[in-house]
Structure formats: structure tokens, C-alpha cells
Amino acid sequence: MASLPKLVDKSNIDSFLAGIDNVMTDCDGVLWRLDELVEGADTVLNNLRKLGKKIFYVTNNSTKSRETLVQKCESLGFIADKGEAISTSYIIAQHLKQINFTKKVYVMGTTGLTSELDLENIKYTGPGPDPVPENIFDLEKIIVLDPEVGCVVIGFDQHFNITKIMKAASYLINTECIFLATNRDExxxxxxxxxxxxxxGTFVNAVETASGRKAESVGKPSPKMFTVLQEKFNLDPSRTIMIGDRCSTDIMLGKNCGLQTLGVLTGINSLKDYESWAASDDPELWKLLPDYYIPSFRRFGPIITKLSFLKLVCS
Ligand SMILES: [Mg+2]
Structure with missing residues (x-):
């Protein structure tokens, strides 16, 4: 048995906010669902900023570069700038830069990923549609491998198909070929x-199975998503909160980096999940439990709005 996360409400909002300087928030399932704003999330984030909290937008979604992530934030009413946005496509490019990678990347992904590689002058091949022949066995005759490829990166790819799996898995026969994934979100x-x-994660599993190799995922819960920000902004982990809907990634990132954690129930995990993990005898499941939770930003908004108004008036 473990304790359930604490509900943040009017009774404890003051002490909750007093313990936080930095807010890292997941996006999909917390601030929006696909292209639809979660009602009230913009008000909450913008008011937390007015209260002096640093805000960071953190997403495993590799279809976004930092620039497109900021554009999406702004289009839905969130104040944001590029320095506050972290996407897995950015982390991949930074990682390859740090290891002085000079070969070519086989990219299974979209322009979100390739535009971050472009910014670091990293060469790549592979994005976009890649046809599947009528006779699947023709792939053996058709596929030409690029000898310059020294890394395979798997991100979200709407053109994912057997031709791409075969290319990726074939590059990975060379054990020196680096194998990275943006994330493993199911x-x-x-x-x-x-x-x-x-x-x-669905695509990563397919390439792992076909190649017999295991990818290194840079997305949440990998600490890389926090350490990049920590180094840049000198963040104190104990005064930083990670907000998210998916406990296996968002909350685990927080736990892996010594951050406070807040679960929001507008996305993947529910209060029932929390209850069943807390009631289990498995300490691994207890790790998924956030410190705090709120049902949604919609109900949280009025509390923060009132509070920030009072603080602004008094300051
Ligand atoms: Mg999410």
C-alpha cells in the first residue's frame, strides 16, 4: 500500500505554490488534446507566470520543433518563447551534436525532427513517403542502402510502413550504427x-523486433529532458514541478530527476489508475504515483486566478 497523491485545492494552494519556482508541463493531455485547448489551461499557465514562476513546455511529440511548439502554444493562448520549449526532436539534435556525430541519420519522422537536425547541420535521409511495392518481395531488389548512414532515429512518422522498417532494421545490422528513439509513448x-x-512507441517496437536491437529513448522519462533545462537555467530540482497526464513518462521523469510531481486527469491516466497502483503491493507501481493531482486545469483555474489577482494587487 502507498498513499494516494494529494489533491490540490483551495485549502492547500498557498503552500503548494510557495514550494515552486519552476513549472515544467507536458502538453498533449494537459494543455490540449490534439488541436483542442483544455479549457482553462491557458489562464492557469499565464497566471503562474504572472506569479513569477518560470514556465517550460516539455513534449515527447517529435513532430514538433521548438519553433512549431511555441507557435502551437501561442495559437492556443499560452505565452511562450523558444527558450521555454523542449521537444524530443531538439534533444536528439543536441545529443548528436554532443557526441560529434558526422555521418548521416536515417530519419523515421517528420519535419519537426529534420528542422532541428538542420539547425545543427546534421545530414539525414528518409523522411516522407516511401512506397510499398505490390509484390513485397521486390523490396529485396529495390532497396538501396546509403553507406553514409551511421544512426537510425525513430520518431512519429505518419508514413510508417514495411519499406521503412526494412531500411531501418537493415542499417542496424551494423552494430556501430547508433539507434535512437524520440520516445516510447504508446x-x-x-x-x-x-x-x-x-x-x-508502436513504431519503435516494430523496428526493435525487426532488428533485434534496443533503441535509446531520449524522451521522458529520460532525465535528458530535464538536464538540458537545468544546465541552461540553473534550476533547483526540489523547487521544480513536473506536470503531466501520463505517469509512465511525465511523473517518472519527475521522479528520476528529484522534482515535485503533479498529475492531471485530462489525458492518459485516471484516478482509478492512481487508486489501483496505491492499493497494490508492487513498489514499482508506487513510483508512478505523483505527489499531487488535480482533475483538470479547468477547475484549477479559478483558484489560481483569484490568488494571482490578490498577489498582484498586494505587491
Ligand atoms: Mg501527455
């Missing part, structure tokens, strides 16, 4: 409960 949060929208 699904995207949707409003419809009768659909499963596959996440990048």
Missing part, C-alpha cells in the same frame, strides 16, 4: 474512448 490521448491512436 498512444496519443483522444476524446473518443473507442479508438486507440498509436504513439511513437
Amino acid at each position: 498512444r496519443f490521448p483522444l476524446r473518443r474512448t473507442d479508438l486507440n491512436f498509436p504513439g511513437t
